Amino acid sequence: MNRYDSTKSEAKWLKIWQKAELYKTPDKPNSKLYNLVMFPYPSGNLHLGHWYNFAPADTLARFSRMHGKDILEPFGFDSFGLPAENAAIKRGLMADEWIDQNIGDMTQQIQKLGAMYDWDKVLKTSDPKYYKWTQWIFLQLFNADKAYQQKGLVNWCPNDKTVLANEQVIKGECDRCGAKVERKNLEQWYFRITDYADRLLDDLNSLQWPKRIKEMQRNWIGRSEGALVNFAIDGHSDKLDVYTTRLDTLFGVTFMVIAPEHPLVDVITTSDHSVEVNKYITDAGAKTDIDRMEAHDKSGVFSGAYVVNPATHEQVPVWVSDYVLMGYGTGAIMAVPAHDERDYEFATKYGLEIRQVIGGGDTQDSAHLLTGELMNSGEFNSLTSEQAKTKITKWLKLQGLAQPRVQYRLRDWLISRQRYWGTPIPIIHCKDCGAVAVPEKDLPVILPLKQEFGKDGRSPLLDHPDFNNVACPKCGGDAHRETDTMDTFVDSSWYFLRYPNPHYTDGPFDPVAVKQWLPVDRYIGGAEHAVLHLLYSRFITKFLFDQGRLEFNEPFINLINQGMILGPDGNKMNKSKGNVINPDDYVGQYGADAVRLYLMFMGPYDEGGHWDPKRFEGTHRFINRVWELILGPYQSDNEDPIIEAELSARLHKTIKKVTEDTQSTRFNTAISALMKFVNYAGPLKLDARLSLAQWQITTTTLAKLLAPFTPFLAEEIWEQLGNSQSVHLQTWPQYDPSLIQDDLTTIVIQINGKLKAEFVINTQDAHSKPKLEAMAREQMGEKLSSLEIVKTIAVPGKLVNFVSR
RNA sequence: GGGCGGGUGGUGGAACUGGUAUACACGACGGACUUAAAAUCCGUUGCCUUUCGGCUUGCGGGUUCAAGUCCCGCCCCGCCCACCA
Numbered sequence: 001m002n003r004y005d006s007t008k009s010e011a012k013w014l015k016i017w018q019k020a021e022l023y024k025t026p027d028k029p030n031s032k033l034y035n036l037v038m039f040p041y042p043s044g045n046l047h048l049g050h051w052y053n054f055a056p057a058d059t060l061a062r063f064s065r066m067h068g069k070d071i072l073e074p075f076g077f078d079s080f081g082l083p084a085e086n087a088a089i090k091r092g093l094m095a096d097e098w099i100d101q102n103i104g105d106m107t108q109q110i111q112k113l114g115a116m117y118d119w120d121k122v123l124k125t126s127d128p129k130y131y132k133w134t135q136w137i138f139l140q141l142f143n144a145d146k147a148y149q150q151k152g153l154v155n156w157c158p159n160d161k162t163v164l165a166n167e168q169v170i171k172g173e174c175d176r177c178g179a180k181v182e183r184k185n186l187e188q189w190y191f192r193i194t195d196y197a198d199r200l201l202d203d204l205n206s207l208q209w210p211k212r213i214k215e216m217q218r219n220w221i222g223r224s225e226g227a228l229v230n231f232a233i234d235g236h237s238d239k240l241d242v243y244t245t246r247l248d249t250l251f252g253v254t255f256m257v258i259a260p261e262h263p264l265v266d267v268i269t270t271s272d273h274s275v276e277v278n279k280y281i282t283d284a285g286a287k288t289d290i291d292r293m294e295a296h297d298k299s300g301v302f303s304g305a306y307v308v309n310p311a312t313h314e315q316v317p318v319w320v321s322d323y324v325l326m327g328y329g330t331g332a333i334m335a336v337p338a339h340d341e342r343d344y345e346f347a348t349k350y351g352l353e354i355r356q357v358i359g360g361g362d363t364q365d366s367a368h369l370l371t372g373e374l375m376n377s378g379e380f381n382s383l384t385s386e387q388a389k390t391k392i393t394k395w396l397k398l399q400g401l402a403q404p405r406v407q408y409r410l411r412d413w414l415i416s417r418q419r420y421w422g423t424p425i426p427i428i429h430c431k432d433c434g435a436v437a438v439p440e441k442d443l444p445v446i447l448p449l450k451q452e453f454g455k456d457g458r459s460p461l462l463d464h465p466d467f468n469n470v471a472c473p474k475c476g477g478d479a480h481r482e483t484d485t486m487d488t489f490v491d492s493s494w495y496f497l498r499y500p501n502p503h504y505t506d507g508p509f510d511p512v513a514v515k516q517w518l519p520v521d522r523y524i525g526g527a528e529h530a531v532l533h534l535l536y537s538r539f540i541t542k543f544l545f546d547q548g549r550l551e552f553n554e555p556f557i558n559l560i561n562q563g564m565i566l567g568p569d570g571n572k573m574n575k576s577k578g579n580v581i582n583p584d585d586y587v588g589q590y591g592a593d594a595v596r597l598y599l600m601f602m603g604p605y606d607e608g609g610h611w612d613p614k615r616f617e618g619t620h621r622f623i624n625r626v627w628e629l630i631l632g633p634y635q636s637d638n639e640d641p642i643i644e645a646e647l648s649a650r651l652h653k654t655i656k657k658v659t660e661d662t663q664s665t666r667f668n669t670a671i672s673a674l675m676k677f678v679n680y681a682g683p684l685k686l687d688a689r690l691s692l693a694q695w696q697i698t699t700t701t702l703a704k705l706l707a708p709f710t711p712f713l714a715e716e717i718w719e720q721l722g723n724s725q726s727v728h729l730q731t732w733p734q735y736d737p738s739l740i741q742d743d744l745t746t747i748v749i750q751i752n753g754k755l756k757a758e759f760v761i762n763t764q765d766a767h768s769k770p771k772l773e774a775m776a777r778e779q780m781g782e783k784l785s786s787l788e789i790v791k792t793i794a795v796p797g798k799l800v801n802f803v804s805r
Numbered sequence: 806g807g808g809c810g811g812g813u814g815g816u817g818g819a820a821c822u823g824g825u826a827u828a829c830a831c832g833a834c835g836g837a838c839u840u841a842a843a844a845u846c847c848g849u850u851g852c853c854u855u856u857c858g859g860c861u862u863g864c865g866g867g868u869u870c871a872a873g874u875c876c877c878g879c880c881c882c883g884c885c886c887a888c889c890a
Contacts, residue, residue: 003844171887212809212885219808219886226890244890257890298888321888328889335890341806342888409889530885564884601830603818607811615817615831622830624845669819672829679829748825753871755825793870798824803870 004627006591010712014114022726023116025500029070034517035061036496036556038525038533039076042102042124043083046109048573048581048599048611049526052565055596056605056667057524058115060560062708063662065116066732072517074499075110075117077103079126081488082160082176085421089453095421096449099126109584112592114711116728123502125491126421130498132444133508134491135426137540139437140547141191142427147415149435151187153261153326154414158182161457162418165487166411167220167532183285189416189425189484193539197221197408199553200538209559210606216530222409227393229334229402231256231307233268234315240264240307243329243407247396248388249336250311251377252357254347257300258332259324260284268318270304277301277320284322298323298346310401311378311392321346329407338363358385413536415487420451420459422485430472430479439473445481459483492533493540496520496555515551523556526564534559560665563608565599570610581611593710594620600667600709622675623713626706629682630699630717640689647690648739650680651698655735658705667709674705696721701733748799749776751787756780769794776800 017023037057040050061073079099088095103124110117123130141147155164159179163186168175193200201221204214226245233240240256258265260281269277280301300321309316323342324333337347338356344367347354356363360372371385380388396402416425424445426438438445448467451460461467461483472479498504500513537555545553566572567579574580586595598619603609654677661670681698684690690698699721707714707727718727745766749757759779765771772794777784784802791803 210809215809216885222886222889224889242890246890323888325889333890340890342890345888407889527884601817609817612817612831618830621845628845668817669829672819675829746825750824750871753824753869758825791870793824795824795871799871801824801870 004624004713004716006593006623006712007588009716010112010114010591010593013712013715014111017114017726020726022728023073023118025072025074025118025121026070029072029516031069032072032517033061033064033069033522034072034496034520035064035522036074036499036520036524038523038529039078039492039495040106041081041083042077042079042099042106044102044105046106046583048583049565050110051113051583051595052562052599052608053525054110054115055113056562056600056665057522057560058113059596059600059667059708060522060524060662060665061116062711062728063732065728066704066707066730068731071116072500073116073118074121074123074502075115075119076121076123076495076499076502077106077125078488078492078495079103079124080131080422080485080491082162082419082421084126085419085457088421088451089457094449094451096126099124112584112587113596114592121499121502123495123498125423125488125495126447128444128446129505130495130502131423131447131491133498134423134486134494135438135443135445136440136508137494137544138423138486138490139426139440139443141543142437144543144547146192146195146543147189148192149187149189151185153183154186154188155181156184156186160419163188163414163416165414165489167413167489167535188414190412190414191539193413193536194408194410196539196542197223197410199542200410200535203538203542203554207554207559208557210527210561213527213530213534213559213561216527217535220410220531220535224407224409226405226407227396227402228330228405229310229396230400231310231334233264233318234306234308236268236305238264238267240268240318240332241330242332242334243405244334246336246339246385246389247392247402248371248374248380248383248385249339249357250309250334250392251374251380252336252338252355253309253311253316253334254337254353254355255316255335256307256318256332257321257324257335257343257346258303258318259326260320260322261326262320262331264332265303265320268303268305269320273302273304277303280320287322298342298349300346300350302350310396310399317352319346319350327411328409337367339367339369341367341369343367413487413539415490416482416484417487418459419485420447420453420461422488423447423491424461425482425484425486427482428470428472428479429482430475430477432477433472433474433479435482436472436474436479442473447485461485489532489536493536494544496523496537497541497544497550511549518550519552519554520556522558522560524560524562527561561606563604563606565608566610568611568613586613586616590616590620591623591712593713594623597623597671597710601671603668605665605667619671622678623710625678625682626702626710626713627717629678629685630702631720632685634685634692634695636688636690636692636695638687638689639691643684643687643689644691644694647681647684647694647698649742650677651701652735652739655701655705655733656740659732659735662708671709674702674709677702703727704730704733745797747772747775747797749779750799750801752803753801756783763797767796769796772796772800776802 037054061071065071084095084099087098155169157164157174157179159177169181172181174181201223204217224245226243227247229242230239300319303318303320305318306315307318335343337343337354339358354363357376358372359375361368374380374383374388393402393404424447426445428436428438430436448464453460454463468480470479470481497509497514500517501510504510541555542553544550569579571577571579583595598616601619654673657673658670703714703717714727742763744760745763746758746760757779759775761775773792787804789802789804793801
């Protein structure tokens, strides 16, 4: 017998499967299951991380298929975005050529995995047939007043030369290139995702998602309940509004702080302070966000203005400081140094009063942050913080000085980008009519493919007269197109709706096919999209639901997060560290099945791990051992029903374990159960005591159990066993509970909880405590008589514990 | 600072509702086969101890007949968020 030749076998089955259309999506699913992975960016080469996402996802799809599910398992490319544009600038190529080349290369690579992807359903977001509908969705938002243009402070990446959404700024740095993000005052396009904040928050409860992802979204949405309070500014008609969640500390307000960008700064600053204040504002404006964060020391200047504390009627000074953020709340705060760390630090530095109004702690060395009983608060003294919050809000409300308010950290989604390679925003700017939607019949607004980049990567769209100069759709007058393109996260916020029928031309998605397949039953991908793609997709789905276009308002019912796959040195794979593993090297030598199996065997799927080439050998050996076991020489001349029964019991236990573990994505233990069984069956087979019938049941069952984990190997074995129909069309084996019952049970004997001995008993007797105790006493014999036994505990089916003094 | 995970042999990791800790795999060591090596196969492998035996799930307490698992207090690591009022 030859050894298993993965290269030959995998190439052979890829051809046969394709020809037989084995993985074609059923047209009319009875019991549907939409099994989806997050589509990749076509960067040019497939990464081991992609495999770690795709391979186990495909195993789950195969597993479900064998359970009778009709599967939709599509694949595609998120093909707009900066790398293509940068490659085009650098190499003088066309962006779309670069993309198509990469898609070709990656498709070849990904096909080797042998996943059940239906290649008739491939889509790419940079295809005009696709982005036509991204534009169409934009227009629906625009018409519903959920897309709008506004001038304001935005995050600007000086390296990528574009604005970024808040979600794309990580610790003050550009998510993509790591450059320090600057603040600019620009007119940009936004989607009103904040209108959906409550629903995005509440509906998380209904989703079967990992806890940590839900928590991340909750934190990102950042709902808080408090009140808006109006402070009268001394000598002005304007009020200074602040947002607070601690109205119970109102009597402790000893100063106010407003952000340098606050519009009232100019109004209230007194002439004797204007020089200082202006200088401070200029300095703050020059700082990047990250500079501001790194300046541990708080700084600020007094504006010269005072407001009146409505509780104490005292005048409190207004300071200007950049520790107050313009983007959250009202851009101004009431400072309570006794009970807020930041205010405490500021007050200490500038010698401002610290007045304690909550008991149960002191404010000698630091702020007292806990809630408690009020003090120094007039008629509200001795109320608890909770009671006081309600009462003080009510009291101020009666005077027209406060309203309860819910505040979110989530901001509207900034979707315009000053880049070329993206979906054009379908808007025409007319000097008379303003921003006008491109009529639906004129979609798509085609992105010109012939590009000449200007100096410094200036977008070709800006210098493209044919694209730029158009007639206003409303008045016919001279107008120009919007030259910004959309954030690529808009492209990916709805792609899963198009997969069921990506060739549909009458709308973004085929309503019939969507009804058949959506929502996504199982979505598998990395945690890096927790507040990006996953939040945006939920928002777009809810919007389309509200528009009556969808019958569900959550796109992904069940989310599975894989962990991160690291290099052999335990670090994140990185070209500069030289620890990048190219899956092709291993696939070529050992086969796709071996790589797939190792990735799943390595450890818990949600924890990831590092690629260890040595350990990888183990799964490769296992594949060879399976081949040898099933197809190696077999003979039987001494059949033994007892041995056969034992084999049968082991087999059914293995079915149970593999089934349950795979269902709950514990692939590593499922595979270890398979290994254990193969280790057990190997020597047994050579014993020659198994009938051919029994052995055939074993081998066919094992081939089926292996099918989702090693699809090529299982198919090859299946054929060698004489079957003509694919193993992947077989039904998953069922275990027989009666066969799993053992006749004998091992009972452990403990003395004071420590293992001393064990004995074997008939299973039906193992549940009788007296019998267990008697057997244990007999077994221990004299050893017990020397001890003073004060208590005996018998646990049915488990153990007997003698407690001695 | 906040949130969420973790801490088990030389290594990756098993252990169901408290009930035989270290499954499975890697590595290491010994052996078989071979002129030799690779591959393969067999055996040993938590630690201490010559034996008897004792000890062991980050540390310290507690509950229990029995704790990796439950409770209290600490230490350490990873990820995410972070001047959010």
